[in-house]
Structure formats: structure tokens, C-alpha cells
Amino acid sequence: MNIFFYYLKIWSMMAKNSLLNWSVNRNVLLIFLLGKIIRYVSYFGFLYFLVKGTNGFLGYSQNQVLFFTATYVFIDTVAQFFFRNVYSFRPMVISGDFDLVLVKPFNALFRVLMGGPDPIDLITIPPIIFVVFWLGSLLHPTPFQIFSYIILLLNGLLIASAFHIFVLGFGIITLEVDHTVMVYRDLTSMGRFPVDIYKQPLQWILTFIVPVGIMVTVPARAFEGFIGPLEIFLFILIGVILLFLSLRFWNFALRKYTSASS
């Protein structure tokens, strides 16, 4: 428990620093915030009119489709909020500044993974939670469905963490982070809609090989009552295994760090 509070305190300090950094450039913060708002409004607007004009698709009703997308937006935004620092990891490795992280008395992975939460997402997360809550209430879930949804949302965030740890590991070995993150974002964006829209074998790949489906589609399906307890256990197991593998990979990558340029 002490360790938890120790890291919570460090995270709060890093979050405060990140917020102070952004507050110096208020114009930039406003521009990015405006951009995100335009993106969300256009995106939900498009989906709303699409499903309104077609009365849903693949057996999903209008509200179900919108709920899928809201769940995707929520997981994506929360992951970006916590893991924004991954985007600035490359310069740290190239310049050798990563040495300064390694010598500090706390976990280096924690520092590079969660070292700079994005305050813009902090502003956008509450309205997204409201949209998820509102759209969810229109689907009249049972308490078990709500419970499964929350558990699988957390599992989705676990998978997102694993993806970001893999990206960091690749960053040390290949010095490439930006494009790997782009690949990750492109892949997860395929979860904007239920993975059922994709044909086989793509659907299978998106569920089990690159588990975007488990990360995004599965929680929403559980909320709609399509997932049983055994499947929930299986999906959580996949999430835990993925996180375990990503941590092993990080440790392997760390041994390849040469501290060049420092």
C-alpha cells in the first residue's frame, strides 16, 4: 500500500508539472482542445446521421452503434491521458537523457509510461463519461451487465498499457517510437465500430492476435448482454497475459539500451 501511495505522489507531481507546462502555452492548449471538440462533434454527428439514415446495421440498433463508439472514444482518450509521455520517449533515448531516469529511485517504466498526463484529455474525459453514461442508460442494462462492462473496460485499459509498453520496448531497440505509436493508433481505430463489421480472417486477427476487439468491442458487447462470465474470465486472462509479455519485453529491451550520446 505504501508503494501505491509513493507512486501516486510521484504521478501527482508529474501531472502537476505537465499542467504547468501546458498553462504556459494557453493558446496551444485552446487550439488542441478546440481541435478535439471539432473531431468528436464531427465524428458523433456523422455516426448519428449514418445510423439514423440506415436504422442501424448488422443487427445493432442506433443507440448500440453509438455506444460502441463512445466506449472506443473513452478507452482511447483515457489511454492517451495516462500514456501521453510515450510520444516523447524517442528524444529521451536518442539523447541519452534516459540515463537520468534510470538512476532515479523509482521504476523507469513508470516514469516513461505515465510521466506526462495530457491535461487536454483531462478536460475532455468528463463529457465523454457523460456521453457513455447517457447512451448506456438508453440500453437499460442489468447490474451484471454494468459490472461486466466496468471490469472489461479496466481490462481494455490493461491491454492499452501493454501496447504502450511494447511501443516503449521497440523504441529502445529500434529508436523508433512515433511510427509504432501511429500503427497502434491506426489499429485501435479499427475498434471504433463493432469488430463484427470486418470479414474473416481480419475479424479473428482483431480479436485474438491484435486484441483490439477485446480492448474496445468486448466491453460494449458485455454491456449489451452478449458476454457470459466464462468469456469475461477468458478475456481478462488474455489481458493479463499480454501485460505480462509486454513487461518481459520491456525488461529484455532495457538490457539492449546502450546509453549512446549521453
Place this chain on the structure above:
Amino acid sequence: MQILIFFFLWDAVFSGGAKQLFGYDKARIFTYAFTLIIVRAVVLSSRSVDIAGQIANGELTNLLLKPINYFSYWITRDFSSKFLNILFGVVEATILVLILKPNIFLQPNPIYVVSFLISLLIAMFLFFSLLMLTNFIPFWVPELSWGAQFLVVVIVAEFLSGAFFPLDVFPASVYQILRFTPFPYLVFIPIKIYLGNFSLSLVFQSLAIGIIWSLILWKIVNYVWGKGLLVYEGVGR
């Protein structure tokens, strides 16, 4: 990935048995997706995004000292970038057509094809002007070099140009407003012209509006460039 999402989403939408939705049949919406690959490569690829950084860190000075026209320099770099992107786009589209085997609509009317090519030229020029304007912001606010581009290039051009979804999914009133902004002329209108969804009079009207926007934006670009140079201090050099 975006094209795959676009393709499979509309495939799912049409799987309900509808013959036509939002003015598109299945062949035309798939053609929209594949034309999108080429149009994005031709219009939305650009090296001019580097200008803002050059202004912010003072590297612009190096170029100003050289005996070359600044705009011609960037247009040349843009064309070389577009050429590469078109090559990749054609390869990508070919592979996806071979894998997905969609019904593709081939425009038989040469007037529409020629108008489509003209609309692409207008779109390239419009995007170049929009990028220039956005990239000149650091003359006054150096820290906005990436933020302004994010707003204009990543968000506005992506969503309001039709690069993410056909704009006629929106109610007619929204589209009628967007029609009088430069954004639909980047992607949506060239593709609609190719698909033959417009009458010939509407095609010519659209080309005329696109040209008018090009002229207006070019005037503004030159004006802002002149004003920007007056305040440029080459900080960092």
C-alpha cells in the same frame, strides 16, 4: 487502415439489402473509398508542413538568402512528395482491390473525368494555400507551429473535406453551408465529380467556386507573407 474501416463500415451498412443510401449505391460508395486513396495522395500529401518549424526556429533565413522563389521552392517539394505518395497510393489501392474485390464504378464520360482532373489541380492549390496560411502563424506566435496545423490539417481538412466520410451523410442544410467554404473542394467535390453524382452545370459551378476560393486564398497568402516578413526576426539563427 482508414480505408479498410471505410470499406467494411459501408459494406456492413449495405448488408441490410438497401440498394441506395445517401445517394450512393454499393459500387459508388466503394469507388469513393478507393478514389479517396488516390485523392488523399494527390491533394493532402505535402512537405509544406515544415514551414512553420522553419519560421519558429529561424531556419527560414537560410532560404530567404538563396536566389530562389520561396513559393516555387515549396511547390516543387510538394510535387515530389505527391509523386511518391501517388506511387504508394496506387500500389495500396491495387493490393486492396485485389484482396477485397469490390464493385468499382468506372466513369465512362470523358467530360467528368477531365473535370475530375481539373478539380484535383484546384484542390492541390487550395490545400497548398491553406497550409501556407496555417504555417505563417508562427511569424506572430512561434509556439503555435504544430497546434495550428493540428487544427487545420488534421481536424478541419480531414473531417470537413470528406476525407473521413462523404459529407452528404449530413443533412442537406449542413452540406449547403459547407459548400461555400473551401474544405469540400479538397476531397469531397473531386470525388463526387468523378462519380458523376453532379449534373454538368453543378460540375462547372463547383469548379468555378473552387477557382474563386483559390484566387481569394492566394491573395490572402501573399498579403500575410508580406506582413509576416515585416515582423520576422530570424530568432534562433
